[in-house]
Each structure stands twice: as C-alpha cells, then as structure tokens.
Amino acid sequence: GQNIDQPTEMTATEGAIVQINCTYQTSGFNGLFWYQQHAGEAPTFLSYNVLDGLEEKGRFSSFLSRSKGYSYLLLKELQMKDSASYLCAVRLPGGSYIPTFGRGTSLIVHP
Amino acid sequence: DGGITQSPKYLFRKEGQNVTLSCEQNLNHDAMYWYRQDPGQGLRLIYYSQIVNDFQKGDIAEGYSVSREKKESFPLTVTSAQKNPTAFYLCASNLAGTDTQYFGPGTRLTVL
Numbered sequence: 001g002q003n004i005d006q007p008t009e010m011t012a013t014e015g016a017i018v019q020i021n022c023t024y025q026t027s028g029f030n031g032l033f034w035y036q037q038h039a040g041e042a043p044t045f046l047s048y049n050v051l052d053g054l055e056e057k058g059r060f061s062s063f064l065s066r067s068k069g070y071s072y073l074l075l076k077e078l079q080m081k082d083s084a085s086y087l088c089a090v091r092l093p094g095g096s097y098i099p100t101f102g103r104g105t106s107l108i109v110h111p
Numbered sequence: 112d113g114g115i116t117q118s119p120k121y122l123f124r125k126e127g128q129n130v131t132l133s134c135e136q137n138l139n140h141d142a143m144y145w146y147r148q149d150p151g152q153g154l155r156l157i158y159y160s161q162i163v164n165d166f167q168k169g170d171i172a173e174g175y176s177v178s179r180e181k182k183e184s185f186p187l188t189v190t191s192a193q194k195n196p197t198a199f200y201l202c203a204s205n206l207a208g209t210d211t212q213y214f215g216p217g218t219r220l221t222v223l
Binding site for chain 1 (some may be wrong): 134142144150151153154155158159169199201208209210211212213214215216217219
C-alpha cells in the first residue's frame with residue numbers, strides 16, 4: 001500500500017518560521033504536491049515538486065529529496081491567516097494523474 | 112469567471128434517503144473527481160472521470176454512484192447503502208495530461 005506521513009498538528013508564533021515535514025513510502029513516484037486548506041474550504045494549490053531541491057514562492061518554499069522519500073514545506077514570516085491544514089500528496093506513476101493524499105497537518109499560528 | 116462550483120454548501124438528509132451533490136466546472140477540464148474528507152483524515156477518492164460517459168471507481172466507491180453525461184458536470188449520488196455518509200465532499204478537476212487539480216468549495220453533508 002501507499003504510506004504518506006505528516007505530523008497531525010503544529011503550533012507556531014506569528015512572524016516565526018515553521019517547517020512541515022512529509023515522508024512517503026509509495027510504489028513509484030512522479031511528483032509531490034502541497035495544498036493549503038482553511039477550515040471548511042477547498043484545498044488550494046501551493047507547490048508541485050518533481051525534481052530534488054528547494055523551490056521558493058514568496059513566503060512559502062517546498063523541498064524534495066526523492067532518495068529519502070522526504071519533502072518539507074517551509075513557511076516564513078508567519079501570519080495569522082496561515083493557520084490552516086497543509087496537505088501533502090504524491091502523484092504515482094500511471095496515466096490517471098490522481099494524487100494520493102496524506103492526512104494533513106493542522107498548523108495553528110498564535111500571536 | 113472560470114471555476115468549479117458545488118451546491119449546496121450544507122446539506123441535511125434523513126437516514127435512508129438518497130442525495131445528489133452537484134459539481135459543475137467551466138474550466139473546460141477533461142477530468143473530474145470526487146473526494147470525501149473526514150475529520151483528521153486525508154482526502155479519499157470516491158470516483159473519477161477522465162472523459163464524458165466514462166468513470167472509474169476510486170478507493171471508497173461503495174455506496175456512491177456518479178454520472179458524466181456532460182463535460183461540465185459530474186454529480187455524485189450518496190445512496191442509502193453508504194453506511195456513514197456524513198462528511199465533507201470535495202469535487203476537483205484538471206486538464207487531461209496535467210498534474211494540478213483544482214477544487215470546488217465543497218459540500219458538507221450531514222445525515223440525521
């Protein structure tokens with residue numbers, strides 16, 4: 001089976017930096033997504049990593065190491081509005097383009 | 112304004128009743144998906160469709176049915192055979208051959 005692990009919950013302080021980890025053991029790998037989901041709302045796309053390394057988009061960065069089955073999402077200069085769930089999802093080989101999702105990490109940012 | 116719409120946002124039904132959740136997109140996307148999300152759980156795939164008049168079961172299709180008569184629409188019926196239907200249901204779509212899915216706002220179904 002496919003296994004994608006993320007911490008269930010994290011807390012951080014406004015203005016700080018937080019790193020949300022995701023490890024995966026899957027039968028193949030084509031890419032890894034990060035989505036942000038506020039409570040009761042739709043997930044919104046943050047990043048998609050296919051190759052190893054760090055990709056930066058403003059305050060958010062995503063890192064991938066395929067050999068280690070590991071990714072992280074780095075959030076800098078945290079704001080209260082960053083309080084949300086962060087979903088890690090792996091796209092497996094094959095033509096269906098359907099990602100397999102982890103359980104998500106609930107991030108709570110406090111003043 | 113392109114996007115994915117789901118209606119209604121909140122839905123209440125009595126146990127034993129079938130209920131249909133709407134999903135419409137005007138993004139001209141080929142593929143559409145239905146996911147279920149429970150508290151503390153990731154998104155679990157119910158059904159997906161990559162072209163009109165064709166759909167495939169996902170990981171948890173039992174107790175659900177779908178149709179794809181038009182490219183823009185992919186309604187999901189939650190039948191009385193679904194043992195625990197109370198959940199948050201998300202519809203998504205993407206262009207064929209691309210990786211990123213776009214999600215609708217979701218429907219929260221509560222069965223009383």
